[in-house]
Amino acid sequence: MQKISSNAPGAKQVVSHQLKSELSIQSKKCIECKLCRKECKFLQKYGSPKDIADTYDPTSPEHQMMPFFYKKYKSSPKNT
Numbered sequence: 001m002q003k004i005s006s007n008a009p010g011a012k013q014v015v016s017h018q019l020k021s022e023l024s025i026q027s028k029k030c031i032e033c034k035l036c037r038k039e040c041k042f043l044q045k046y047g048s049p050k051d052i053a054d055t056y057d058p059t060s061p062e063h064q065m066m067p068f069f070y071k072k073y074k075s076s077p078k079n080t
Helices: 010-027 035-038 042-048 051-056 061-069
Strands: none
Touching: 010 051, 035 042, 042 051
């Protein structure tokens, strides 16, 4: 299988089209029932899949780095 270089003509358009399609699917499928947010710290921090899909801007460095900057919450030991 040949890998498409990010410098290849049309590569960004393909990714953009695929990304738009996936974001649209997530936005339509999510009914904002909050069940996934109940068990997922990432979604508790960034919002429902619909919120993320509806507001995601692929040109924003903050949005591009969102999954990489998430730090897992750790419960601190209770003082007794």
